[in-house]
Structures are given as structure tokens and as C-alpha cells.
Amino acid sequence: MCELLRAVLDGDEKADLRQLLDQLRANHRDQYFLKNQILQAFEDYCNNYQKPAYFSRTSALGELIHYTHEIILEKESVWFIVRPKIASQDICRLPTDLSRVESMPVEAWLNLQDRFISNKTTGLSDSPNGHEGTVATSNVLEIDVRPFYESFPTIRDPRNIGKGIEFLHRYLSSQLFANTKSGRDNVPSQQWLEAFLDILQRSEYEGTPLMINERIHSTTELSQQVKRALTFVGERPADEPYEQFRAKLQVLGFEPGWGNTAGRVRETLELLDRLIDSPDHGVLDAFISHIPLVFRIVLVAIHGWVNQEDTLGRPLTASQVVYVLNQARSLEKQLQEDIKLAGLDVVGVQPKVIVLTRLIPNSEGTKSHERLEKIHGTENAWILRVPFPEGNPNVTQNRISRFEIWPYLESFAQEAEKELLAEFKGRPNLIVGNYSDGNLVAFLLARRFKVTQCSIGHVLEKPRYLFSNLYWKDLEEQYHFSLQFTADLIGMNGADFIITSTYQEIVGTPEQWGQYESYKYFTMPDLYHVVDGIDLFSPKFNVVPPGVNERVFFPHTQSSDRDSSKTEQIKSLLFTHEDSQIMGYLDDTSKRPILALASLYPSKNLTGLVECFGQSPDLQERCNLIVVTGKVRPEEAKDSEERGEIEKFQQLIDQYNLHGKVRWLGLRFTTPDSGEVYRAIADCGGIFVHPARFEAFGLSILEAMASGLPTFATQFGGPLEIIQDGECGFHINSTDLAGMAEKLLQFISRCDQEPNYWNEISQRSIKRVHDKYTWKSHTKQLLGLAKIYGFWNYASVENREALLRYMEALFYLCYKPRAEQLLQKHMQQ
Template identity: 25%
Template sequence: MNTNGLYLQLISVHGLIRGHSLELGRDADTGGQTKYVVELTKALARHEQVARVDLVTRLVCDKATAEDYCTPIEHLSENARIVRIQCGGRRYRRKELLWPHLEEFIDKTIKFINNQDRQPDIFHGHYADAGYVAMQLSAAFDTPFFFTGHSMGRNKLAKLLSSGTSKTEIERQYKITRRIETEEQVIQRADMIITSTQQEIEKQYGLYDNGPTASYTVIPPGIDLDTFHPYYDSQLDIDLLSEEAKQTKVTLRNELHRFWLHPDKPFILALCRPDQRKNITGLIDAYGSDQELQALANIAIFAGIRQDINSMEENEKAVLTDMLLQMDRYDLYGKLAIPKKHDFATEVPALYRMCAQSKGVFVNPALVEPFGLTIIEASACGLPIVATNDGGPVDIVANCKSGILVDVSKTEEIVKSLKAILIDPESWEKYSNNGINGVRKHYSWIAHCHSTMEQYLKFLPDQYGQEASKINSQARPLASKRPSFGKRLLGLKKLMITDIDNTLVGDNDSLYQLLDILQENNRKLAWGVATGRSLELTLEAMTEYNIPMPDVLICSVGTEIYYGPDLRMDKGWQQHISHLWKPEEIKETLAQFEWLIFQESEGQRSHKISYYLNNEENRLDILNAELKKQKLRCKVIFSHNQFLDILPHRASKGKAVNYLQYKYEFLPRYVMVAGDSGNDADMLTGKTRGLIVGNHSEELEFLKRSPRVYFSEGEYAAGVIEGLWHYGLIG
């Protein structure tokens, strides 16, 4: 990779994304945003100050989808590629079902970055889920975080409620509460939010508590002007068209004409996903309720790609079924075309031009349209538009003056506007020419990338050139904004983890000698503590003994992991250990044993239930048997002959260390774990190198036979130092 330019990571978790023949409209997740991020990746990669652009998305290996989506790396150009990360299994899932799997996506992206020759300079999330991912990666690597929402949950919620959809159904279908909560966090944390229109800032982000204090910049989207060229180019140069272009035109004409009794009339074109928010039924109501409009023009609605409606998701199935019922209700046979599929790369540009050649109109009847890419494309081809007055079309029409904005909830407004353009040739020509000229002025990829790069450079150090240096002089500094625990852990090969009580602390002289050694080896050795203490009690102990903040804190017997001075919790670990964790059922099961004493509230955590136990009469065996009888999967840890901790079956200090190894790719031979008691046992028996201090409890004597465990003569921290020398982690 060229190290002189920027390494950018664009994140778009949902949708089926590939570099060719995008399946736009296949379902609710494959709309204009999908095309936008692919085109943006390619365009940014052509910029002279960019070394590489990765578009990071989800790996999908599903018989129901193309094999392309199962390719881990797809090169788009010399400097651009699609990177696919597996999470939540291998089957394709709609975006609302991916929320529980984003921590896995983050962890595996960190692993991917660890294997690159450098770390990204910018993380840019697209849509709410990818915004969350980019926010977490940005925190890990201390890099600027950019966000483009494309559509926002609060606005969507308001529109769905106004359309009559119940709150229960909205929550079930869209997981809207989780989405809105995440968007609030993302808005608060983003260094810059890029929108395509001013309306997004005011009418969408303005609905959020954190909206007024966020930083925004408006950068209109770009389109490929060679692909979306004016309709009259095709008319004038018909003999110069490629055979593929001629075949595409004939195929489209035949497909549409088989629906229409009078194919020579102008036609109204709609192109969108089969989603309730796109308000296709509102458009059909408008057309079906007006006989004069039906006499003036046919109508064609390309509502995604379908094979069998019954096999589709509920939302798409409901929309398509209603379309067919409306066709019958208004008796639109011979007037309404509803083709089953289209090829976006070749057929859609030709569709716009074919509609323009018929002197037709393009309609976007969405309840809210945050982006409006199809409106820009249609305008570029010289096709006048009628579009919703809620969202991106407001700015597009203001810039291009290529059509009429309407309140799509009022069918009479849709009808009136369509008629106004269809009946008046002068208005049609005015809107057509305005669109062609306006798009070329306001919506080119060159202009879009120049503005985007200008924003990126504002938040980067000046090693990227004089332009960045000049811009940075006016921007707020970010270098000290947050610690870079990700950069540090990925940059080191050696790791030492130690228990606190009776291992790290116990002898002050050796403790401070150890701390001096760790500081001297800071550039090659990361270190952390693993303890049964809660985070609060861990910090108390470290304060008491004047211990500086380590790189990693493993607390509450391995159920919580924190990084760096600002104690960022590893949510991926929390998600991982939550599998089959049923704390309330465990408490109910153990409540029958009167000799089991529930610890005070400070000892309880979300993933740790703690008791005091006098283990006489084999009481520990009785507890284990009862938990097994009730089929409650959990881990029981007994230490110091009095402390009983119940953890998720995936949790322990040892498993937490293994997780760190996996996530940051430390080799086992370069990881030393140190302890003194029974609750350190599983940490000491892993594949890493174990160190047991000289003052250890008898519970660990059985490990003297282990080839990967060293028993030191030194006690407390002196034993830890001995282990570091023994395993070659220092010196």
C-alpha cells in the first residue's frame, strides 16, 4: 500500500454489496445507499491523497444469494476493495436482525486490521448499525469518526406512526428503540456528520437530543454522468449504440409493452424498493382514482426484484400483494406494468431515457426520502420529476429545478402535478433541460470527493500535506481526545496478566520494582490485571497502592474487560458471555439452600452472582448437582475456602485472557499469566505461560505437573518479576 496517502475504511454492514450488477431493490436493505457506498469507495480511491479505501461489509454465504457475497476480499480497483467480515452466522439477514451481532463484527474487523500493513486513518459509518461499528473502531484506534445516516430512526418512526402502523409492529419489525438509542450515541460521538441535504440536518437530526450540538457538513451525492447521460444522446446516436445497449432497449420495451394496451402513450415511472415507506400504494391510488390521468399516460412501477412473493420478507410481501390487489381494485390491466426484475447497471439508465423519450415523468412517492439518488439520476437523463416534499428532494429540486414537489399523503397533489407536466410540452422541456444542466453542476463525483476529502483532512495530522496543515489550523485538535488502546495492543507482541491480591500486591518493595520494569519495557510489553474484584474495588486497590492504569483490566472473575485510562468496556466480550446466561433462574434455584449466603450488593454484577460458602458436608457438590439438574449452564468458582462465584459458562479469567489473545493476536508463548489461588486456576492452565508466585495457596499444587506453569521462589510481585525473566518477556 502507498504509505503516503490516507487509508480509509467505509463501513456498511447491511445489504448485499458487490462491485458489479448491484441487486438494487432485491429487498428493503438494497437501495440507493448500497450503490452510493460502492461508488463513493471507487471515487475516493481515485483521489491523489488516498492510498487505499476499504468498504467493510458483512460476509454472506447463503444458497439464496450470489456467491459474490461469500468472497472475503473483492478488488474494485488498484486502491479500492470490498472487505467482508463474518458475523451472526453465514446466512443473509435483514439489517434489523444484525444488532445483536455487531460486537462480533467489531472484534473481527479489529483482527482484520491487525493483519494489514497499517491502520486506517478514518472510519466512516453509513447507516445506524455501521455508525455504531465505526464509532467503536474509532475509539479503539484513536482516529476520526465520520457518520452518514442516510435515513434516521426518529423520522422513520414518526412516518410509520402517521401511516397507521402500530408501535408494537414497528418495534417488532424494525427494532426501532435500539436503533434510535444507537443514533443518539453516534450523533454525540461523531467528529463530523455528512448529509446530502440541509433538510436532513433540520428535519431528521434535529429530532434527536444530541442533534443541536453535533457538527455537520452538507455534501451532495455524486453520480456517474457517463452512465446517466441525457435521453437525446441515445436518440441522436442510435447507430453508434453498442449491441448490448440496443438489446437492453429492446428487452425493456418488450417487457413493458406486454403490460400495456396502448404502448405509444407517455408513461409514468417509479423505481423503488418494495417497502411501506416508499408509498407505492399511494401512487397507485392517485393513478387509479383519476380517469383523465390514465388516458394521458401508462404507468410502470419497478418495485425491486422478485421471484415468488410468498417467499419474501413480510414487509416486501405485504407491499407487493397490495400492489396486485390495487391493480385489480382499479382495473388497471393494460395500463399498469409491474415487471418482476431489472438489471440496475444496464436497464435502469435505459429506463430513465426511455421514459424521457416517451415524454413521461419520474415519480418518487416516498413518505420520506432522505437521499433521493434516483431523482438525481432521472434528472441527469432529462426526465422531469414529481417527488415527495419530505427529505432530500427538497434540495435537489432547489438546485436543479427539474420538477415539482408534492405532499405525497394527498393523492390529488400527485395527480395535479403529473398532469401539469404531461399536458404542457413547454413545462416538460423546461424541467428536462434544467435537470440535465443542474445535475452536472451540483452532483458530480469529483466535486463530492473533493469536499469529502477536505473534511477528512481537517481532522488529521499535517503529515498529509500542506492542505491538511492549513485546514488543521482552524480545526479542533484530536490527538489528546481519547486514548488509543487499539493501536497500542495491536502494536505489541508480548502481554503479561496478573492477579492483584497476594500476587501483584503484598510486598511494596517488589511491587514498585515490578512497576519500574513494566515502564522500562513499555514499548514491547503490554500488561493488565485479572481479578475477582469488581471494577470499583479494583480501582480502589490500585489507588491505595499507587499502581498506574494498565492496558487491560479483567474484573469480576473474568466477566468484564476494560481498556486504557478511560476504561472502555469490551462489549464484544459481554455479548459473547451472555450466551445461555440466566441469572434470575440461577438465583431462584440456589435460594433453597439456607447455608448459602448472598454477598452484599457490591459483590453482584450483571454477569457474576456471588455468595459466601462454608464448604462442609460436600455442599459445593450439592450446588453443582442442583444447577446441572435444572439444566442451567454456568461456571462455579470456589476460592479462598469461602467465596463462591457463579458465572456464565463462557466466562472466566482464563477465557477472558484467551479472548484477548484471539482479538489482538498475541501468540501464547508471549503471554504470561500470574496468580496465587484457585480462582486463577483456569487462567493458569491455558495455552499461555503460567506463573505461580511463591506464596500461593495449596489449591494450585496440582499444577506442578504442568509443563507450561512455572512456580517461582519469589513471593508476590518478586515472583512475577522472576516469571518475566524466566519466559523471556523482558531482558
């Protein structure tokens, strides 16, 4: 039961709560209120009734309102969703006389939302008689994954959510060594040790056995032979190559994979010896990092233009393609290092990374029609393109929107299975899905191959579109959320582990729900109720942020790595060059430049930045605004959203008379040129502004910071964790235009007063990225996760199998029928 509500009802502020609710009923047509509306209504109430300053925050009612995220008003009841702490919600119902408070189950809340939507649709203002407040479920499917997680270990402290691998190391070490603590045989412990031995015995590469051979039959023999092998390698020079004593180790039961020198072999065997005899999660972590278990990796990225060079990703999907290609390069490099250290290069082990995407016959000048393309800067990393094998050629021969791609994913996975087997000459060891569609395909492939699956959501659409689940029927024709949200549930629950870029991507902040948290429970009226859609405390969640390509995005002061002619060319484009794809000119190019670089879509809020600039004469007097987008003309827009933003941009320039103060570049810079764009602005003491309304992570923010450009980014989403406000950049509320302008001006003024201040922020930005956001760190963590979760899920396969079967049922009962309906529509186009 919600203690915050009880405190108000039992205290002196009950009358204030009643008046606030009466105010909501009287002043608003809608009876469903979200956090921002609730906060605004409370602020208005405090002002109208001249409440003292402390009342809005420290009173019992103020505290309740601060933690209230949703309110629904019915004729006879008031419902509250109160979130007193991260990842924990209370559903409470009060009668209109506020005489008591009841704690309500999730099912009741979902039924209430269904009634609300039904009433809105039929035009009724109140609930039907006899139905208000009932708990009985509607005649729809209920999805509940909670029973499947009950047998899994769980994190208890919300602060440790996203640190799954740390938790799992501790848990596994305690399981492996339960018998050493009890002093007697322990069956679970023996089970885990035998599973560990089995994994080492099964290790192979194209038929070549690795790690342990048939001479070792039991965990007891393993312990004995490890000690013998340690004595043997301990007598040899540390730098002696493995090949010189390989045969002797094989007689003892050990195949290649322990190290490339006697010293490395001894180090790895010592870790295993300690792992068998002593309970220590740190040793488990170190041993797992030493042994080679992953050689072949698939990265699934379907809906974007997965290309290289100047066509990289196209504007809408450029960031995801940059991410996936950089990840592929880094994974191959790390695998090569690991294989060499393990001594496997001498037996011909070679890593291979494949980015799996779709083949697009009408490729519009890209290489999307080519089946196989080597990834630049790699030895054995490839883009493998597989066509959609069914449907209307008018649809499948062309690029398909991420909202329309769903009917083709099952057959794509079936064809991809054949292609991957041919390319790898065997099964992959790890499949990594990207976005909703890629994660569904990764689930289907991982089930077929019986290998470890990683899920990376990047952006989940459900929390991006307000009330998208409640009004899914109205949005279905355009967005097909019934398919997307079902795919998300399957992908995230089916995955062995989930990677997020930030903590708040999982569980948000005290003020805002996390992206994954939004899948905890929700209704899609007349389709299904999700009573429990994801376990946020599961150790499958891990925060592993990406890095930046340090060869491309490096500090502007690193002059030895810069091409002076390219720098001058970029500066000319930014400041003076005339071109049909460049609009606007600058009266005074000596002013401090403000740079924004993104695609022109409402979520990126570039027009909000232009309006902010237009409303601030002080900013106009002291700065120039330079905005880089993919297009500047409405007729070039791909859809109505982009067209609307282009037209709004043009209108704002005229409305605020920004001629001579704004440069608008509709150019597509290559990735290397983008790095020089940031550095060119930094050369001029400029600023980078990322004004998105919400940003799941923000790769361009890292790129700008790595280049040494002081960065201002939205406080809503990933930038809240990337940037330490006032230290290595600044948070902005991009919906508060006046506040955003004021924060920019404060920085500029301080730079004028303290000549070294700009450089201080620049250097801290560079250090922040270098210390925390590197691809090497990302890749080492990812491979460590793949190994430990592979072991965990191998040893606990019976527990996971029930959940995976449940996800398969969801696929065939909910997803596939609706995908087939969409396919029939496509056939008629």
C-alpha cells in the first residue's frame, strides 16, 4: 500500500489533496494525467492558494505529487501510480471522498486503462455502471513472464541493476564452491563443476579440439591434471613458445587454448586451479577472460542501409550503422588479440565477424544489392546481405521502413541460417541483435543454432510515442506497434543478456520511467495485457556503453593527424562556400559558432534550437548558428515528418529575420569529414548543441566531446549519464527555450571573462570520453559477457527452456498472425 498517500490522508493536507483533485476535474477535459500535467496542476494550485515555498516540495502532499507519475479520475474513484523509488511502482485507488486507500493489482489498472480508452472511443465521460473499479480481467490474452524468472537468481538493490555480470560472477562462484563451505559433498556444486568441465571438453574449432581432450574424464581428474601441468610448465622458461611443449601438455589432457607461452599457460592454469579449490568471483572473471570460447560472431542489423563510405546508413539510420560497423571492427581486433594470447593462431584459428542485414535490389546507388562486402579496415569482417524471399516485388525490391518490415523477418531468418552456415562453415558462437527487428531475428537464429544471444535495443519505440500502446489501433496503419511491441517482448526475454548504453535506459530516473521499465506492464486494448513483461532485476541487464572511432574523432589540438587542406575545405563549407544545398550566409564569421548536426525530424528538435536562437537577441549578437542536416528542401523529404521540419526551419529563419546569422547545410558528410567538422568548429572556440527532446544515448555527443568541442545536450536520456553537468559539458532542457539560451549565454560570458575556461571544458570532455567510452573497453566487456552467460545458460538450460518456449508461443500466437495480415496488405500495393 502506498505510504505516501496514507500520510496525506492521515495528516492535515487531506483537504489540499481534495481541492487539487477537484481542480483537475474542473479544469481538464481528459481524466488521464501524466507526470508533467500533474506537476503543473500542483504548481498552479500552490500559486492560486498562495501556499508557502516549502509546501510544493517538503510537505507530505508535495512529496506525494513528486513521486506520482499517473492519475486517472473516475466518477467514484481516483487512481494513482506512485513510484516512490526506481523500478518500484504502487497502484492505489481512493474513493472520491478520500476515506481510504487501497493497493490494487496490475490487472485492475490494465482493466481501468481499457475502460478509459473504451469510453473515449464511445464518447462516454464516465465508466459504465457496475464496472468502475472492478478487478476482473478483460477477455484478452494475459502475458506474464514473472513465473519463469522466479527460479533465476535476482539482483535486490536497484542501484546494482545493469551490473549483471558482476552479480553473476559472485553467484556462480558461490555455486561452484558450495561444497568447500559446507565441508561435505554438494550435488548442485558438482553439477556446476561438471557443466564447466563439459564446456571445456566441447571446445573446438572446425573439428580441431581445444582446451581439454578425452584423457580427462571427471572434475577430480581435472584438478589432478591441472596440478601436474602446473608443475610441468613451471619448470620451463616463461617465454618458451607453446608449440615447443604442446605434445607434452596433450598427454596430460590439455589441448591448445591455454596460452601462447609457458608463462601464459601457467597463468591460465593457476587461475583454473584456484577456481576449483577456492571460491572467488574475481578469479572466475579472470579465468573466463583468459579462455577462448568465441570465434564467430553475427551482428544483426536489418532495417537500415548498412553501407560504408559516403552512403553510410543514410540520415535516418547513420548512427546505428556507425555503431555496428565500429563494433564489428573492434570485435575482430579483440578476438585476434585473444586468439594470439591463447596460442590458437598456430593451429589456424581465425576469427570471423559478420554483420547480417538485408539485400536491397533497388539500392539507390549504394552497395545494398551486393551479397557480400568486406568491412574496411578488417581482415575477416564482412557485411552479409540476405534478400527478403517473399512478397510483392514492388515492396521487397526496395528499402522498407522499420515500421513495415515485420512480415519478412521469419523467412529472412530461415534464409540467413543457410547463408551463415555456409560463410562460417559451422555455427556462430554469438548472435547480437540490434533494434526490435534485429533482436527478433537474433532470437529465431539463436534458437536454431542453440547459441548465446545478446540483445541491444538502442531505442525502444514504445516510450517514444506517448500512449502508443493505449491507442495502438489508431496508430496501427502507420506504425504497426502491435508487431513491434510483441517483437520487443520476445527479443528482450529471449536474450541471454541485454546490453544497454546507460543505466536509465533500463529503469530511468526518479522523474522518468526507463525504456525497458515501460514494458513491465501495459495494455494494448482488445489485443493483450502485459501483466509482467520483463524482470528489471534480472542479471541479464548490463550497462556497456559504446565508444567512438578514435582514428576519426580525435582532439582538434592533435594537428599532426589533421590534413590542413581538408580542414580549410571543411571551414569553407561551414562558413562561406555557396552551394545549392547550403542556405544562408554569415555577416560576421568571427562570431563564436554554435554547431548542431542531426537529421531533421521532430524528435531531434533542431527547429527548437533555431527558435531558441531567434528568440535571443543576445545569442544572435555574440554567435552564429550552423546547422548540418541531410536536406534543406521540402521536395527532397522522405516523409511528412521530415517535410514539416524543413518547412518549419525555413519559416523560423524568416519569422525571426535570421538572415546573415544562420548557415543551414543540407550536406551528407562522410564519417572522416564529420570528425573534421567538429574540429573546425572547435578551432573557432565554438559549441556543439544536441537539442533532442529525448536521446537514448547520443553517439554524436561522444564524437563532439572526443574532438574537444564543449557540448550542450538534452538532460532527457543518455546525455544525463554521458555528461557531468558543468564539468565536461552541460545539460539543457530543450523544451525550455529561454532556459536553453540562458545556459549557452552563461558559458559564453564566462569564456569571455576567463580566457582559459573554454579550454578547461574542452580538455575535460576529451578525458571523459577517453576514460569511459572506448570501443576496446566495450568489446572486452561484450566478449566477457558472451562467455559467462554462455556458461550460465548452458548449466541452467532447463530453467531457461521454459521461458524460451513461452516466447515461441508468443511469436506464433500473437506475432505471426498479425505479420501475415500485414503481408497481405503489402501484396496488394
